[in-house]
Amino acid sequence: MIKDKVVIITGASSGIGEATAKELASRGAKVILGARREDKLKKIADDIKAAGGEAIYAALDVTRPESNDAIVKLAKDTYGKVDVIFLNAGIMPVSNVSALKTNEWKQMVDVNINGVLNGVAAVMPIFTAQKSGQVIAVSSVAGIKAYPGTAVYGGTKWFVRDFMECLRMESAMEGTNIRTATLYPAAINTELLDTITDEGAAQGMAGLYAAFGISPERIANVVSFAVDMPEDTTVNEFTVGPAKQP
Numbered sequence: 001m002i003k004d005k006v007v008i009i010t011g012a013s014s015g016i017g018e019a020t021a022k023e024l025a026s027r028g029a030k031v032i033l034g035a036r037r038e039d040k041l042k043k044i045a046d047d048i049k050a051a052g053g054e055a056i057y058a059a060l061d062v063t064r065p066e067s068n069d070a071i072v073k074l075a076k077d078t079y080g081k082v083d084v085i086f087l088n089a090g091i092m093p094v095s096n097v098s099a100l101k102t103n104e105w106k107q108m109v110d111v112n113i114n115g116v117l118n119g120v121a122a123v124m125p126i127f128t129a130q131k132s133g134q135v136i137a138v139s140s141v142a143g144i145k146a147y148p149g150t151a152v153y154g155g156t157k158w159f160v161r162d163f164m165e166c167l168r169m170e171s172a173m174e175g176t177n178i179r180t181a182t183l184y185p186a187a188i189n190t191e192l193l194d195t196i197t198d199e200g201a202a203q204g205m206a207g208l209y210a211a212f213g214i215s216p217e218r219i220a221n222v223v224s225f226a227v228d229m230p231e232d233t234t235v236n237e238f239t240v241g242p243a244k245q246p
Ligand code: NDP
Pocket: 010, 011, 012, 013, 014, 015, 016, 017, 034, 035, 036, 037, 038, 040, 060, 061, 062, 063, 088, 089, 090, 091, 092, 111, 138, 139, 140, 141, 184, 185, 186, 187, 188, 189, 190, 191, 192, 193, 216
């Protein structure tokens, strides 16, 4: 059941996070929106409330542990529990290794890996105490298959896959009833390509997305499916993308 679930969404200011927030709220969830661009979060929360839904927001930088702790505390203090954390924030400044964009490598590790770890660390004490909770994370098709240009981005997303599967197994063994779901999207039309600074990579990706990209609402549908699942069932992995993308 989605209704009345308390769902924290990282990277909720655009794309997949925004679409998911709107869909879950339209189905009765209480959503807590986090990202760095507060003006965008405010507008999305206002839209949700105008449509009859429940939403609050807070500035969030997933790379900072205390920022993750603060949004989780806000959710718990406001609603008394946390049911789901959707670890969606991410960046994708792809380029070939030979371009040596080492700062971007570090940024991807920080947002895509440390951001996930910080979110899980923030929410885990609540899930453990509740003996209930669901962690949903966004990996990528680049997290299950290597592509030229995605060495570091893909590496961060392979990490997400491994981490989530370990978390699933450990939770089952420990009896904490923390469920997991990992998404592997292909080309989804969002703001993600804006993070690419390498000209060749930007052109290549723009062509791919123009040819195949689908709406982030499709990913929101899948996240909602996972959230809707009864407590005795975990739906672990979804690869979702354009039907026409090879
Ligand atoms: P968007 O660029 O539209 O959304 C990314 C979100 O991440 C934004 O809300 C951004 O908000 C947030 N974000 C970035 N850095 C931080 C940070 N340090 N702290 C908090 N929030 C941050 O792209 P998508 O919706 O496509 O991306 C969502 C996820 O999906 C990402 O993890 C991406 O890797 C993954 N993905 C996307 C695919 C696609 O084709 N679009 C394919 C496969 C995976 P703000 O800037 O306001 O902080």
